[in-house]
Amino acid sequence: MAVEVKQLVKRYGKLVALDHFNLSVYKGEILGLLGPNGCGKTTLINSILGLLTYDKGEIDVFGEELKPDTYKIKQRIGVVPQDVALFEELTVFENIDFFCGLYIEDKAERRRLVNEAIKFVELDKYSKFIPKKLSGGLKRRLNIACGIAHQPDLIFMDEPTVAVDAQSRNFILEGIKRLNENGSTIVYTTHYLDEAEQISDRVVIMDSGQNIADGTLEQLQQKVNQGEIINIELFDISPELIEEMRELPNLNTIEKTGKNKWRLVFDEGNNHVVQLVKFIEEHELSYTQLYSQMPDLNSIFLELTGKELRDQ
Ligand SMILES: Nc1ncnc2c1ncn2[C@@H]1O[C@H](COP(=O)(O)OP(=O)(O)OP(=O)(O)O)[C@@H](O)[C@H]1O
Missing domain, CATH: 3.40.50.300 (P-loop containing nucleotide triphosphate hydrolases)
Known part of the structure; x- marks a missing residue:
C-alpha cells in the first residue's frame, strides 16, 4: 500500500x-x-x-x-x-x-x-x-x-x-x-x-x-442504479408499439431524442441489445444506428452527488 x-x-x-x-x-x-x-x-x-x-x-x-x-x-x-x-x-x-x-x-x-x-x-x-x-x-x-x-x-x-x-x-x-x-x-x-x-x-x-x-x-x-443506455434510430414505429416496448425487462425510460431517434435507459445489467433487436425483428421494424453505452463518470458523478462536476 x-x-x-x-x-x-x-x-x-x-x-x-x-x-x-x-x-x-x-x-x-x-x-x-x-x-x-x-x-x-x-x-x-x-x-x-x-x-x-x-x-x-x-x-x-x-x-x-x-x-x-x-x-x-x-x-x-x-x-x-x-x-x-x-x-x-x-x-x-x-x-x-x-x-x-x-x-x-x-x-x-x-x-x-x-x-x-x-x-x-x-x-x-x-x-x-x-x-x-x-x-x-x-x-x-x-x-x-x-x-x-x-x-x-x-x-x-x-x-x-x-x-x-x-x-x-x-x-x-x-x-x-x-x-x-x-x-x-x-x-x-x-x-x-x-x-x-x-x-x-x-x-x-x-x-x-x-x-x-x-x-x-x-x-x-x-454502484449507480443507471444501467445500459441504448440509442437507436427506428423508423415507422407506432405509439402502440412504443408502449409495448416499455415492457422490455429492466427498461426504465424511453426518450425521443430526435426525428426517429430514441434513447432507452435500462435499470441494471447489460446485453439488453439482444432483446431489443429481437423485439424489433418480431415487429418487422427497420432500424439503423443502434449503439449501446454504459454510464460514464459524468453520469455516475451526477447520480452520486446530484451535481454536475463540469458546472462547478
Ligand atoms: N486555510 C483555510 N482556512 C479556512 N478555510 C479553508 C482553508 N483552506 C481551505 N479552506 C476551505 O476548506 C474547504 C476545502 O478546501 P480545499 O482547498 O481543500 O478544496 P479543493 O477541493 O482542493 O478545492 P479547489 O478545487 O478549489 O482547490 C473549502 O470550503 C475551503 O474554502
Missing part, C-alpha cells in the same frame, strides 16, 4: 473540510481524485504530505506515519502543486536543480537527474530561459519537472492540466502515463471527468469532505 488514510477529520474553525475521510492508494496505480471546488482535495493532499495538521484520524505513507523529520519517506514523494511555484529569477535548469536539491545532495547525481527531468518534459531548448519567457503550458511542464526530478516513487499532482491548452494537456497526460510506466504511483486531482476516465486505474469521488465512492470505472458503474 502506498498511502492509507483512515477516518481523517480536518476542520478550519467551524468548517469541516475533511469529514472522516478514508482512502487507500495502491502501489503502482494512477488514482484520480475527483470532486467539485472546495470539496477538500487540496486539504487532503496537504494533510497526507504533512504540510497541514489535522484533528483526527490516521495517515500512513509506505506503511509509516509521516512526521516533520521522516526524510526517508519524504524523499520518495514528489509534489506538483496546483499553483505554479517557481523562482522568477532562476533559469529552468536552476529551478529544477533547486527543488531536486531538497532531496539530492550529490551535485553530479543532481545534474544527471535535472537533465533527465528536462528531457522528460521536453524543455531542452529552454533550459537557460527564466520562467517569465515561458508560455503557461511550458511553465506547467517546468512545475512538473521540479516535482519529479528526484524520481519519486509516489507523486501527487494537484490539477496539473488546469488552464493549459489542449496540446499541453495531452502532453501532461502522456507524461503522467509514462511516469507510471516507469514505476511511480500517481495521485492526481482533476475537474475533468474525461481525463480521469482516460488515464486513471481507479477514481475516488469526493464531495463535502467525504469519500462517497471509489473504484474502477466498471465498479462505479455497478
Whole structure:
C-alpha cells in the first residue's frame, strides 16, 4: 500500500473540510481524485504530505506515519502543486536543480537527474530561459519537472492540466502515463471527468469532505442504479408499439431524442441489445444506428452527488 488514510477529520474553525475521510492508494496505480471546488482535495493532499495538521484520524505513507523529520519517506514523494511555484529569477535548469536539491545532495547525481527531468518534459531548448519567457503550458511542464526530478516513487499532482491548452494537456497526460510506466504511483486531482476516465486505474469521488465512492470505472458503474443506455434510430414505429416496448425487462425510460431517434435507459445489467433487436425483428421494424453505452463518470458523478462536476 502506498498511502492509507483512515477516518481523517480536518476542520478550519467551524468548517469541516475533511469529514472522516478514508482512502487507500495502491502501489503502482494512477488514482484520480475527483470532486467539485472546495470539496477538500487540496486539504487532503496537504494533510497526507504533512504540510497541514489535522484533528483526527490516521495517515500512513509506505506503511509509516509521516512526521516533520521522516526524510526517508519524504524523499520518495514528489509534489506538483496546483499553483505554479517557481523562482522568477532562476533559469529552468536552476529551478529544477533547486527543488531536486531538497532531496539530492550529490551535485553530479543532481545534474544527471535535472537533465533527465528536462528531457522528460521536453524543455531542452529552454533550459537557460527564466520562467517569465515561458508560455503557461511550458511553465506547467517546468512545475512538473521540479516535482519529479528526484524520481519519486509516489507523486501527487494537484490539477496539473488546469488552464493549459489542449496540446499541453495531452502532453501532461502522456507524461503522467509514462511516469507510471516507469514505476511511480500517481495521485492526481482533476475537474475533468474525461481525463480521469482516460488515464486513471481507479477514481475516488469526493464531495463535502467525504469519500462517497471509489473504484474502477466498471465498479462505479455497478454502484449507480443507471444501467445500459441504448440509442437507436427506428423508423415507422407506432405509439402502440412504443408502449409495448416499455415492457422490455429492466427498461426504465424511453426518450425521443430526435426525428426517429430514441434513447432507452435500462435499470441494471447489460446485453439488453439482444432483446431489443429481437423485439424489433418480431415487429418487422427497420432500424439503423443502434449503439449501446454504459454510464460514464459524468453520469455516475451526477447520480452520486446530484451535481454536475463540469458546472462547478
Ligand atoms: N486555510 C483555510 N482556512 C479556512 N478555510 C479553508 C482553508 N483552506 C481551505 N479552506 C476551505 O476548506 C474547504 C476545502 O478546501 P480545499 O482547498 O481543500 O478544496 P479543493 O477541493 O482542493 O478545492 P479547489 O478545487 O478549489 O482547490 C473549502 O470550503 C475551503 O474554502
